[in-house]
Amino acid sequence: MPAEQLSFPLPIRIAMGAADFVVSESNRDAVAWLDRWPEWPGSILAIYGPAGCGKTHLAHVWQMRSHAVFLPDDGFNRLPSDANVVLDGRRLAEEDLFHRINHVRSRGLSLLILDREPPARWPVSLPDLASRLAGLPSIAVQAPDDALLEAILHKHFSDRQIRVTPEVVAYLVRRIERSFAAAEQVATKLDRLALSRGSAISIKLAREIFDEDRSDTAL
Numbered sequence: 001m002p003a004e005q006l007s008f009p010l011p012i013r014i015a016m017g018a019a020d021f022v023v024s025e026s027n028r029d030a031v032a033w034l035d036r037w038p039e040w041p042g043s044i045l046a047i048y049g050p051a052g053c054g055k056t057h058l059a060h061v062w063q064m065r066s067h068a069v070f071l072p073d074d075g076f077n078r079l080p081s082d083a084n085v086v087l088d089g090r091r092l093a094e095e096d097l098f099h100r101i102n103h104v105r106s107r108g109l110s111l112l113i114l115d116r117e118p119p120a121r122w123p124v125s126l127p128d129l130a131s132r133l134a135g136l137p138s139i140a141v142q143a144p145d146d147a148l149l150e151a152i153l154h155k156h157f158s159d160r161q162i163r164v165t166p167e168v169v170a171y172l173v174r175r176i177e178r179s180f181a182a183a184e185q186v187a188t189k190l191d192r193l194a195l196s197r198g199s200a201i202s203i204k205l206a207r208e209i210f211d212e213d214r215s216d217t218a219l
Contacts, residue, residue: 022155024148027054030139034062041137043104046113049141052179055114058141059086062112084110091115094126101132143178152180156187157201162194164201171203175210 023031030047033040047055062068068084079085085100092100104111113119118138124130144152150169157164176182189209194201 022148022151024145024151026142026145026148027058030055030058030141033137033139034058037062037066038110040110042135043109044101044111044113044136046115046119046136046138047141048115048118048138050116050143050179052177052181053141053143054180055141056088057180059088059112059114062086066110068110068112082107082109084112086112086114088114089116091122094124094129098126098129098132101129144180144183145178146173149173149176149178149183152183153187156184157191160187160191162191162201168201168203168206171206 033045033047037045047058049055059068059070063070063086066084068086069079070086070088071090072078081103085104087097100111103109113136115122118140119133119136120138122133124133150173153169153172154164157169172183172186176186186206186209190201190206193205193209197205199205
């Protein structure tokens with residue numbers, strides 16, 4: 001295994017130039033597989049899971065180590081021929097993906113695929129591509145668990161230089177959607193509301209956020 005590792009010291013691993021990433025049981029297997037790079041079978045790895053589970057955060061951490069390029073909007077047209085690539089939630093034309101897989105393997109490059117479903121389940125009509133996708137190592141990332149959401153919320157408040165009690169964080173964890181995006185959104189809303197009120201963030205203040213959201217949904 002390479003000397004330089006992606007393993008993240010608990011509870012928080014700060015990714016250089018990317019969002020902070022927190023390891024928990026929900027994403028530990030994916031982190032371990034990224035640690036194995038560049039020794040992935042066939043040079044390709046797929047990470048899949050629901051929206052907001054942190055797949056893109058993981059990809060940014062790997063990008064810093066591998067110098068990978070996220071696939072641009074115009075596809076492979078302007079992509080360097082010697083680039084490691086992150087394919088984030090985009091289903092390419094089957095011929096394009098088939099040729100990219102062959103290109104990666106023939107050049108000794110790497111491809112990281114992110115999607116909500118494992119590639120083996122993609123509706124593919126090209127037999128050779130279906131065979132290649134079925135053979136890819138595919139690692140699941142689950143929705144954030146309580147420990148992960150708590151760590152993410154603490155980090156968002158810490159970044160804003162806000163001290164929040166564990167009771168407030170526990171209250172938020174019980175009520176927000178299980179996603180990284182939801183944790184960031186609620187921290188931002190509470191920060192703005194606390195600043196406008198000139199008050200500390202409390203359970204009472206947090207309750208206002210959720211009451212407001214319920215009112216908006218009812219309209």
